[in-house]
Amino acid sequence: MLLEELRRQIVAAGEALYKSGFVRDMQGNISVYDEKTGLIAITPSQVPYSMHNASNMCVVDRDGNVLEGGRPTSEIALHTRIYKNIPDVHSVIHTHPINVCAFSVSHEPIPQVLADITLGFHGEVPVAGYADPGTQAVAEKALEVMTNGTNRCVLAHHGLIVADTALEKCLKSTFAIDDEAKILLLARAAGMNIKCL
Ligand SMILES: [Zn+2]
Numbered sequence: 001m002l003l004e005e006l007r008r009q010i011v012a013a014g015e016a017l018y019k020s021g022f023v024r025d026m027q028g029n030i031s032v033y034d035e036k037t038g039l040i041a042i043t044p045s046q047v048p049y050s051m052h053n054a055s056n057m058c059v060v061d062r063d064g065n066v067l068e069g070g071r072p073t074s075e076i077a078l079h080t081r082i083y084k085n086i087p088d089v090h091s092v093i094h095t096h097p098i099n100v101c102a103f104s105v106s107h108e109p110i111p112q113v114l115a116d117i118t119l120g121f122h123g124e125v126p127v128a129g130y131a132d133p134g135t136q137a138v139a140e141k142a143l144e145v146m147t148n149g150t151n152r153c154v155l156a157h158h159g160l161i162v163a164d165t166a167l168e169k170c171l172k173s174t175f176a177i178d179d180e181a182k183i184l185l186l187a188r189a190a191g192m193n194i195k196c197l
Pocket residue numbers: 027028094095096133158159
């Protein structure tokens with residue numbers, strides 16, 4: 001089995017996201033790029049998280065051609081195009097976190113309001129223009145705003161995409177960005193005067 005360890009890491013990350021309500025049923029997708037082989041392990045299409053295991057993850061090349069497994073996620077282009085266009089990316093996570101989605105419907109970037117020593121300063125999370133899920137256009141819109149070192153963005157009317165040097169970092173950022181969105185929503189609801197970092 002190709003990339004067995006990376007498949008296991010993806011299953012564990014998916015479980016963590018599913019348990020936290022960041023994805024439901026078959027939403028979202030996760031991938032990890034293996035520099036040694038040039039291959040990508042990625043979640044499959046139409047398989048619920050409760051059924052995920054190492055053997056039903058997919059392995060594709062950098063063009064999205066399937067080497068092992070069934071059909072990869074419908075957002076395969078989003079993943080492969082990020083690997084091709086953003087240097088040093090080894091993992092990509094796409095989720096539908098509720099608080100981030102509140103920002104996604106107003107097309108508002110999420111400003112950084114919390115200092116987090118594990119994540120450092122990442123600035124605001126920009127919003128990519130709307131494109132139908134599962135199309136090449138989603139990747140195009142995301143890459144338009146993921147420039148100048150910004151490796152994360154809100155997808156308008158859809159969710160969140162985070163790319164980073166490791167799966168663990170993507171996971172941490174995904175949780176941190178939704179925390180930030182939640183705190184902003186709470187502070188706004190309380191009528192507080194919010195200061196950005
Ligand atoms: Zn999605």
